[in-house]
Amino acid sequence: MTLIDLANPTRFLALTARVLPWLAAATVILLTIGLYQSALAPDDYQQGATVKIMFIHVPNAWLSMFVWGVMSIASLGTLVWRHPLADVAAKAAAPIGAAFTFLALLTGSLWGRPMWGTYWEWDARLTSVLILFLMYLGLMALWRAVDDPSRAARAAAVLTLVGAINLPIIKFSVDWWNTLHQPASVMRMGGSTLDKSFLIPLLLMAIAFTLLFVTLHLAAMRNEILRRRVRSLQMMQASQKAA
Amino acid sequence: MSLGPYASFIVTSYAAAAFVVVILIGWIVLDYRSQTERLRELDRSGVTRRSGRSATDRS
Numbered sequence A: 001m002t003l004i005d006l007a008n009p010t011r012f013l014a015l016t017a018r019v020l021p022w023l024a025a026a027t028v029i030l031l032t033i034g035l036y037q038s039a040l041a042p043d044d045y046q047q048g049a050t051v052k053i054m055f056i057h058v059p060n061a062w063l064s065m066f067v068w069g070v071m072s073i074a075s076l077g078t079l080v081w082r083h084p085l086a087d088v089a090a091k092a093a094a095p096i097g098a099a100f101t102f103l104a105l106l107t108g109s110l111w112g113r114p115m116w117g118t119y120w121e122w123d124a125r126l127t128s129v130l131i132l133f134l135m136y137l138g139l140m141a142l143w144r145a146v147d148d149p150s151r152a153a154r155a156a157a158v159l160t161l162v163g164a165i166n167l168p169i170i171k172f173s174v175d176w177w178n179t180l181h182q183p184a185s186v187m188r189m190g191g192s193t194l195d196k197s198f199l200i201p202l203l204l205m206a207i208a209f210t211l212l213f214v215t216l217h218l219a220a221m222r223n224e225i226l227r228r229r230v231r232s233l234q235m236m237q238a239s240q241k242a243a
Numbered sequence B: 001m002s003l004g005p006y007a008s009f010i011v012t013s014y015a016a017a018a019f020v021v022v023i024l025i026g027w028i029v030l031d032y033r034s035q036t037e038r039l040r041e042l043d044r045s046g047v048t049r050r051s052g053r054s055a056t057d058r059s
Helices: A009-040 A051-081 A086-116 A124-145 A149-163 A166-176 A196-242 B004-044
Strands: none
Touching: A009 A051, A009 A196, A051 A086, A051 A124, A051 A149, A051 A166, A051 A196, A051 B004, A086 A124, A086 A149, A086 A196, A086 B004, A124 A149, A124 A166, A196 B004
């Protein structure tokens, strides 16, 4: 099945019906293994047991940017290729991305209080992620504010692509500015600085959360296609009654 | 497994993550049920898609 085949919403619905149960099962299995490995991980010599917060904070922080990246590609699909499912993908991803970004901010805050002595600091990394969260909310509000889905899709696609400028700012904020947030320790030139006892549970949780996103995103896309089908049928019903 | 003096911060983080994920799953499941129910109602009222298929037909 090619990307062109998936442009047909009916074919996409058939595909999601087949793959969703498998994806959900794989997510549950990986999440269980990841949580088990996280529980077994030793205490860090500086952070103590609070290092366990990192096993959920880092995957959520990674997904907060990854989801916006997915939405940016979908926005290109809307504006350039006019793929029929592109705006469905972007719209369905926004609330999920907002939830992951909220969790990244919340768990980071809960880690910061015992480690930094504060829940919040207006440093470049924290502030740029907060801006990302507000952009997710703005995008969701825009989708709700415009009645015509195709007009809303174009406006949201432009806003998403403009907002993508924030992604490298978030990633490199810890290098460009003097921040309280520590620099990258996993995805960096020269490899990870983490010990295997922390790296393995972290990667397992990151893969599990990514699978969770894929599962939820496909399910939310299916719902959005059905919602549009309901809308078009209701309009057809209204025009039949009027005639 | 001892979580040390900051156990409440660790437990709150995991509980919050679980709560938000459950909310997301619940919202998606309920939304799916709501959309399929609306399609069934349209089907019962005799509205069919342009292709001639019934509203609930996924093929």
